[in-house]
Amino acid sequence: MTWARLRLPVALGLLCAAAAGCExxxxxxxxxxxxxALLVSPRVQPADPPASTATSAAPGSAAGVLRAxxxxxxxxxxxxxxxxxxxxxxxxxxxxxxxxxxxVAAFKxxxxxxxxxxxxxxxxxxxxxxxxxPLRAVTNAEMLRRxxxxxxxxxxxxxxxIGRRRLPEALDVIARAxxxxxxxxxxxxxxxxxxxxxxxxxxxxMWRAVTDPSEYVRxxxxxxxxxxxxxxxxxxxQAALDDQHAYVVGMGILATTALRDExxxxxxxxxxxxSDEQVIFQEAAYVxxxxxxxxxxxxxxxxxDRSKDNRRATFRFYLRESLRKRLY
Numbered sequence: 001m002t003w004a005r006l007r008l009p010v011a012l013g014l015l016c017a018a019a020a021g022c023e024x025x026x027x028x029x030x031x032x033x034x035x036x037a038l039l040v041s042p043r044v045q046p047a048d049p050p051a052s053t054a055t056s057a058a059p060g061s062a063a064g065v066l067r068a069x070x071x072x073x074x075x076x077x078x079x080x081x082x083x084x085x086x087x088x089x090x091x092x093x094x095x096x097x098x099x100x101x102x103x104v105a106a107f108k109x110x111x112x113x114x115x116x117x118x119x120x121x122x123x124x125x126x127x128x129x130x131x132x133x134p135l136r137a138v139t140n141a142e143m144l145r146r147x148x149x150x151x152x153x154x155x156x157x158x159x160x161x162i163g164r165r166r167l168p169e170a171l172d173v174i175a176r177a178x179x180x181x182x183x184x185x186x187x188x189x190x191x192x193x194x195x196x197x198x199x200x201x202x203x204x205x206m207w208r209a210v211t212d213p214s215e216y217v218r219x220x221x222x223x224x225x226x227x228x229x230x231x232x233x234x235x236x237x238q239a240a241l242d243d244q245h246a247y248v249v250g251m252g253i254l255a256t257t258a259l260r261d262e263x264x265x266x267x268x269x270x271x272x273x274x275s276d277e278q279v280i281f282q283e284a285a286y287v288x289x290x291x292x293x294x295x296x297x298x299x300x301x302x303x304x305d306r307s308k309d310n311r312r313a314t315f316r317f318y319l320r321e322s323l324r325k326r327l328y
Contacts, residue, residue, distance in 0.1 A: 122229035126198030129164050140167055147173045156189040163193030170197060175205055184214050191217055195224050203228055210239050218243060219251035226258035233258035237268060246277040253283040257290075273303060282314050289318035289325075297322050 130136070135143075135157065144167060146158035159177055162170040170193070176182075177190035191209050194202045209221035222240040226233035233255055240252025253272055259265050269288070275281050285303070288296045300322060304315035 122231070123200075124198045124203075124227040124229075126166065126202075127164070127196050129196060131161050131164055135161050140165060143167075144169055144173060148176070156185060159186070159189045159193045160196060163196035166197055166199070171201055171205065175208075178205065178208055178212075180213055184217070187212055187214065187217055188220075191221055191224065195227070198227075203232070210236070215243070215245035215247045218245070219248040222248065222251050223255050226255035230258065230260040230264075234264055241268070241271060246275075246279045249275075249277070250279040250283040253280065253287055256287055269299060273299060276311070278310070278314075281311060285315055285318040289322040291322075292325060297326075 138146075138161070140162075143158050143161050143165070146154055147162050147170075149155075150158060155177075159174060162173060174190050174193050174197070177186050177193075180187075182190075187209070191206070194205050194209075203225070206221050206225050209217050210225070212218050212221065219240070222236045225236035237252045237255050237259075240248050240255070243249055243252075249272065253268070256265055256268055269284060272280055273284050275284075281303075285300060288299050297319065300315055300319040304312060304319050307315055
């Protein structure tokens with residue numbers, strides 16, 4: 001799918017409640033497809049993870065309580081509820097010497113937890129996508145004119161194209177397309193064009209999108225800003241968590257995969273993990289399930305144990321996924 005065809009509201013699937021584990025699996029597939037649509041160029045390889053650092057979680061926070069207990073070596077619970085058999089529990093004890101929680105400091109950079117995301121440096125220089133064949137024949141001057149003056153899909157295609165081409169006048173045209181009196185589809189494609197364009201001059205315009213009237217534009221702007229690395233991601237995530245719309249908060253949680261330092265990560269989890277909003281607690285559970293850390297699994301276990309109904313089913317699903325990653 002090209003940027004010109006992408007519509008950010010396709011992420012509305014995040015708001016669909018998954019009442020059972022199989023539906024959560026469908027959500028994961030949809031999430032992967034959405035991220036691949038966002039960045040279809042070859043993935044940027046993540047940098048080597050930094051050395052582990054101690055977390056500064058407050059003693060009374062969930063992170064502090066869990067970390068205080070993490071030095072114990074609990075036996076893996078082999079129950080039907082968490083989906084782990086006795087044989088699998090024994091395999092875990094054999095592989096880990098019977099101690100899964102011994103070294104919480106072995107937490108790896110969250111940036112390395114999944115290949116879906118293009119976090120790789122503190123710079124974002126665009127996708128490097130070429131225009132699709134039919135658009136390549138259009139001159140730069142004509143494409144700029146269409147991006148500024150055309151209507152409907154012609155303008156939307158042109159906005160993304162001038163972003164890809166990184167034309168000298170592109171950012172001025174894109175900035176005008178971000179005005180709140182422009183159609184939402186145009187503002188969405190303006191953000192798509194900024195991600196395609198990249199570079200330091202695109203970043204302030206991405207921040208402008210964080211105040212867009214549409215929650216979909218705001219949420220995707222948070223994700224886009226995180227492309228610029230840890231420092232920008234921290235600020236964007238905080239803006240997302242302060243947003244009144246659950247979709248934006250969910251995208252902020254997804255953007256935590258850009259963080260380099262767990263000391264910034266766990267306080268965010270403390271803040272969002274208890275939410276009753278499906279999109280928020282599901283994204284939190286997904287992110288935790290991708291971290292190969294018993295400390296993260298303790299979060300999932302705790303939420304599973306104290307939750308009911310759909311929330312309990314969600315944490316059960318992601319706890320099982322996390323344990324399966326550890327097993328195999």
